[in-house]
Amino acid sequence: MATPAPPPAPRAASPPQDGPSNPLAIGRALLIAVIAGVVLTILAPLGTDAIGLLPRAGYWLGLLVSGTVVSVGGMIVAWRVRWLAERPLMLGLVASVAFSIPFTLVAWAVTGAVFHQGLYDLARIPVFALPTFTVTWVMTALNMLASRVPAQTHAAAQGDAPPRFPERLPPRLRAAAILAVEAQDHYLQVHTDAGRELILMRLSDAVAELEGLEGAQVHRSWWVARAAVADARREERRAILTLTDGSEVPVSRAYVRALREMGWL
Structure with a gap:
C-alpha cells in the first residue's frame, strides 16, 4: 500500500527514462542474448549444423553476446537524443539498421573463420545482410519489450x-x-x-x-x-x-x- 506522495521536488528536465542504461535493462539484454544463443545452437540454422555442438554454441553465443554489448552501448547514446527516446519504434529501427551494417561484416568474417571457407570472398557479404538485420531487429524488439517503461514528465527546476x-x-x-x-x-x-x-x-x-x-x-x-x-x-x-x-x-x-x-x- 503506497502512502500519499509528497509534493514534487524541483528538478531539471531529463530524457524521458533511463532505459538501456539501467543495470536491470543491461542484465535483461544479456540474458536474452544468451537464451537466443542457446536456441540457435539447438536449432542450428544457416548451415551451422555442419559443425559440432561446442563450436556451434561458441559461434552463436559469441556473435549474440558481443553484438548485444555493442548495441546496448549505442542504445545508451541514442537514448539521450530526446526525439528518439520519445519514439521507441523509430529508435528500434535506427538501432537495428545502424548495428546490422557492421555486424554483417562481423558475421561474414566469423563465419568464414569458423567454417574455413569464403573468408575473403566479398561476394558473400550480401548473403549475411538480411539474416543479420532480422536477428538484430528481433533482439532489439525483445529488449525494448522487456524494458518498457512509462513516459515520464519531471518537475520544473526553479x-x-x-x-x-x-x-x-x-x-x-x-x-x-x-x-x-x-x-x-x-x-x-x-x-x-x-x-x-x-x-x-x-x-x-x-x-x-x-x-x-x-x-x-x-x-x-x-x-x-x-x-x-x-x-x-x-x-x-x-x-x-x-x-x-x-x-x-x-x-x-x-x-x-x-x-x-x-x-x-
Missing part, C-alpha cells in the same frame, strides 16, 4: 518556464492543479482539482507539453501527476491508483515493474 499544457484549458482551470489526463477516442479528459475539461488532443502530445509537472503515463490511456496519487492497491492481477479526487486509474501491466521501481506502487 526559473524554468511553466508547462505549456495548462494554456489549452479554459481560463477557469488554468490555475488548477492537474491531477490526470485521460484519453477518450480523439479527445482528452483533463482531471483537475477544480473540475474536468474535454479537449481535442493526442495523449502523446499532451505528455510532451506536461513537462514541468512530475508525473508518468501509467496506462496507454492515462497520464497521472505524481502528487495526485493518494493510494495504490492491487486487485487480482491488476494495479489501481486512487487519486486525491477519488478517481481510480488502472495501471498497465507493462508499466507495473517500472512504476514500482519509481516508488509509485
Whole structure:
C-alpha cells in the first residue's frame, strides 16, 4: 500500500527514462542474448549444423553476446537524443539498421573463420545482410519489450518556464492543479482539482507539453501527476491508483515493474 506522495521536488528536465542504461535493462539484454544463443545452437540454422555442438554454441553465443554489448552501448547514446527516446519504434529501427551494417561484416568474417571457407570472398557479404538485420531487429524488439517503461514528465527546476499544457484549458482551470489526463477516442479528459475539461488532443502530445509537472503515463490511456496519487492497491492481477479526487486509474501491466521501481506502487 503506497502512502500519499509528497509534493514534487524541483528538478531539471531529463530524457524521458533511463532505459538501456539501467543495470536491470543491461542484465535483461544479456540474458536474452544468451537464451537466443542457446536456441540457435539447438536449432542450428544457416548451415551451422555442419559443425559440432561446442563450436556451434561458441559461434552463436559469441556473435549474440558481443553484438548485444555493442548495441546496448549505442542504445545508451541514442537514448539521450530526446526525439528518439520519445519514439521507441523509430529508435528500434535506427538501432537495428545502424548495428546490422557492421555486424554483417562481423558475421561474414566469423563465419568464414569458423567454417574455413569464403573468408575473403566479398561476394558473400550480401548473403549475411538480411539474416543479420532480422536477428538484430528481433533482439532489439525483445529488449525494448522487456524494458518498457512509462513516459515520464519531471518537475520544473526553479526559473524554468511553466508547462505549456495548462494554456489549452479554459481560463477557469488554468490555475488548477492537474491531477490526470485521460484519453477518450480523439479527445482528452483533463482531471483537475477544480473540475474536468474535454479537449481535442493526442495523449502523446499532451505528455510532451506536461513537462514541468512530475508525473508518468501509467496506462496507454492515462497520464497521472505524481502528487495526485493518494493510494495504490492491487486487485487480482491488476494495479489501481486512487487519486486525491477519488478517481481510480488502472495501471498497465507493462508499466507495473517500472512504476514500482519509481516508488509509485
